[in-house]
Amino acid sequence: MAPTLSEGYEINTSPPSVQDYLALRQSSPTLTPINPSQAEAALHGSWHTIHITHQSDPSHAVAMGRIIGDGGWFFSIGDIVVLPSHQRKGLGDFIMSTLMEEIKKRAPKGAPGAYVMLFAAPGARGLYARYGFRDTMPGNMGMAQWLEKD
Numbered sequence: 090m091a092p093t094l095s096e097g098y099e100i101n102t103s104p105p106s107v108q109d110y111l112a113l114r115q116s117s118p119t120l121t122p123i124n125p126s127q128a129e130a131a132l133h134g135s136w137h138t139i140h141i142t143h144q145s146d147p148s149h150a151v152a153m154g155r156i157i158g159d160g161g162w163f164f165s166i167g168d169i170v171v172l173p174s175h176q177r178k179g180l181g182d183f184i185m186s187t188l189m190e191e192i193k194k195r196a197p198k199g200a201p202g203a204y205v206m207l208f209a210a211p212g213a214r215g216l217y218a219r220y221g222f223r224d225t226m227p228g229n230m231g232m233a234q235w236l237e238k239d
């Protein structure tokens with residue numbers, strides 16, 4: 090059964106503000122801080138972004154998630170972040186459910202289906218496993234680098 094939002098929270102099918110996006114990433118010691126121009130480009134270039142607000146301060150995001158994708162078959166889920174004071178209330182679960190439903194709804198039908206990937210921070214593996222994500226090893230190993238720019 091699809092999760093529901095706890096009382097007082099509202100889902101917004103739009104990106105958070107750049108400032109809120111930066112603040113959400115800064116709230117987690119596991120996420121690398123990014124700069125405002127990166128944030129602006131990231132939000133603008135995403136395939137689908139959602140954020141959650143709380144009735145105590147409806148103009149600021151307390152959680153977000155986004156999908157980067159080609160709209161055809163290749164999708165990457167990223168920036169699933171919940172402010173520490175709003176964690177363990179099911180928001181992460183709700184965001185994952187909402188993003189997965191969006192891909193199922195909008196990705197073209199037919200075999201072989203959509204390939205959905207993500208990087209899991211240590212505390213988030215259980216959440217992602219519940220949505221069907223599995224370690225790609227030993228078949229394929231994920232590889233990445235930070236490309237430094239002046």
Ligand SMILES: CC(C)(COP(=O)(O)OP(=O)(O)OC[C@H]1O[C@@H](n2cnc3c(N)ncnc32)[C@H](O)[C@@H]1OP(=O)(O)O)[C@@H](O)C(=O)NCCC(=O)NCCS
Nearest residue numbers: 117169170171176177178179180181182208209210213215
């Ligand atoms: C990972 C993260 C997104 C999870 O968000 P969250 O809103 O706390 O997630 P949920 O509440 O849906 O679930 C988290 C846990 O709380 C539990 N939970 C859910 N509702 C709860 C409630 N009402 N009371 C107590 N526990 C609850 C869940 O069972 C889950 O337990 P588990 O991790 O042992 O499986 C959040 O911790 C976060 O933002 N971390 C920092 C950024 C980060 O690492 N993001 C992931 C990048 S890959």
